[in-house]
Amino acid sequence: MTVKLSKATLQNLPKNVGVPSYSQSDLKAGIIHFGIGNFHRAHQAVYLDELFNAGSDHEWGLVGAGVLASDETMRQKLQAQDWLTTVVEQDSGHRTAHVTASMIDYLQPGDTANTIARLADPEIRIVSLTITEGGYFIDPASGVFNPKHPAIIFDAANIKDPKTVFGLILAGLMRRRGEGTAPFTVMSCDNIPGNGHVTSDAVSGLAALIDPNLAQWVKDHVAFPNSMVDRITPATTDRERGLLATDFGVEDNWPVFCEPFKQWVLEDHFPAGRPALEKVGVTFVKDVAPFELMKIRILNGGHAAIAYPASLMDIHFVHEAMEEPLIRNFLTKLEREEIIPVLPPVPGTSFDDYLDLIVKRFSNPKIGDTIQRLCQDGSNRQPKFILPTTADRLKAGKGITGLSLVSALWCRFCAGTTDSGKPTNYLDASAERLKVEALKAKGDPKAFLAMTDIFGEVGVSPIFVESFSRILRTLWDKGARETLKLYLADKL
Structure with missing residues (x-):
């Protein structure tokens, strides 16, 4: 017997499922969040839920928002259960389930007028984002905002009816400016180096296409704190829904399964105010950059390496x-x-200890994270998680055999088949191009590196070209297993 999740059934849930100690109806909207995916619901929404459970900061309720078709699917699934989410944390010796109620509304994607009106509401003091690494209109090779992207050009010409997240944010800021309302803080929670700076570049870059004075106002008056976020959170499938129903007796349209570990390091730059997240474990610092770089290169880079x-x-x-x-x-x-x-160096952190923690987290047998998920969006992840380290080592005159192997493995993967001949199905905005160039690279490895929007200067480095080419040929000749053996024996 299972209980279908809703506000009306909270008190009927099995005793082994945690429920909020606060009433969702007592929360007031203070944050609009774009990108209500699994990571957000296992991270920011959980931190706020813990804060609300402690009896604090009930004026910081979450309102969801989005611009994609998938956002509407999520909205409908969550609306059917009153915006509640069951979060299951598990590892080999730990498993708990609890319901979060920190979200109180979800704006309908496509309802631009209502979204802008809510963004202009003085009660909204933070707008946060988890729109993935590929959602910031960044040139992958240079890491710079691309103002020539068709979606950005469209929004610049139609800022009263924008289609992108940044168009909506700017339209909301413009209305607040016109009405004399203080701007909200824009807080990126995506895995991008300097994510606050990147978000600022996107909003002010779009503004510059409309009015240089508007762009300067954004730079002078809108806060974009940098952050580092961390929690391994797989996609939800029928497997997770079934486990929740069987093991905890809860029927949830879109539960979240995640590891027990979570981390959030945040620059304390919120002119319009913020919730007291330090009470629930968020670390506030003056400079996030060292923490962020450590996480992106060791954890995210590690995911890219094993995928x-x-x-x-x-x-x-x-x-x-x-x-x-x-x-x-x-x-x-x-x-x-x-x-x-x-x-x-990272203050108060041992890299050896951090790596040991990452290895333990990757090895968690209960999390159910898939290799296919890690393989997604390589054209955005490689330039952010792997190639910057390669560039740093090239500049320092240091060896790059292992990093070249990572890039060559990605290329071999993009060719479309595993070593046994099975298809490598993956999601990437550049999937078709990647496959074409990867197949060309079987005979001419330089063909893959010629994608300068991805590889940039690294792709024309003679040292990298030679290393990548040699290793890619080895992968095609001997396969991944034998190539890894050669690397580990220092014979690659």
Whole structure:
């Protein structure tokens, strides 16, 4: 017997499911969040839920927002259960389920007038984002905002009826400016180096296409704090829905399964005010950059490193990849020899301890994270998580064999088949182009590196070109398993 999740059934849920100690109806809207995906609901929404459970800051309720068709699907699923989410935290020795009620509304995607009106509401003092690394209109190679993107050009010409997140944010800010309302703080929670700066560039860059004075006003008056966020959160499938129903007796349209670990490091720059998140474990610092770089290069870079050999070896789950000694040892050798040595120090942090924690988290057998998820969106993730480390090592005259192997494995993956001949199905905005160039690279490795929007200066470095080309040929000749053996024996 299961209980269908809703506000009316909260008190009927099984005793092993935690429920909010606060009333959702007592919350007032203070934050609009774009991108109501699994990560947000396992991270920011959970921190706020913990704060509300402590009896604090009930004026900071969450309102969801989005611009994609998938956002409407999520909105309908959550609306049917009164915006509630069941969060299941688990590892080999820990499993809990609790319901969060920190979201109180979800704006309908496409209802531009209502979204802008809510953004202009003085009660809204923070607008936050988890729109993925590919949602910021950044040129992958340079890392600079691209004002020539068709969607940005459209919004500049139609700012009263924008289609992008940044168009909506700017339209809301413009209305607040016109009405004499203080601007809200814009808080990115995406895995991008300097995510606050990147978001500022996008909003002010769009504004510059409309009015240079408006762009300067954004730069002078709108806060864009940088942040580092961390929690491994897989996609939800029928597997997770079934586990929740069987093990906890809850029927949830879109539950979130995640690891127990979570982290949030945030610059304390909120002129319009903020919730007291330090009460629930958020670390406020003057400079997030060292923490952010550590996480992006060690954790996200680590995910990118193990994803493609695991896929080529037909491994389904991340923890299964970590059970394969070749992949586990490849990860630790790469991290210790090439990634960690070019990182700046992080206050109060041991890189060795942090790597040990990452390895333990990747090895969590209960999380159900898939290799396919890690393989997605490589054209955006490689330039952010892997190639900057390669560039740093090239500038320092240091070896890049392991990093070249990561890029070559990605190329081999993009060719469309695993070593056993199974298809490598993956999601990427550039999927068709990647496959074409990866197949060309089987005969001419330089063809893949010619995608300068991805590889930039790294792709024309003679040292990298030689290393990448040699390793890619080895991958085609010997396969991923034998190539990893050569790397671990220092014979690659």
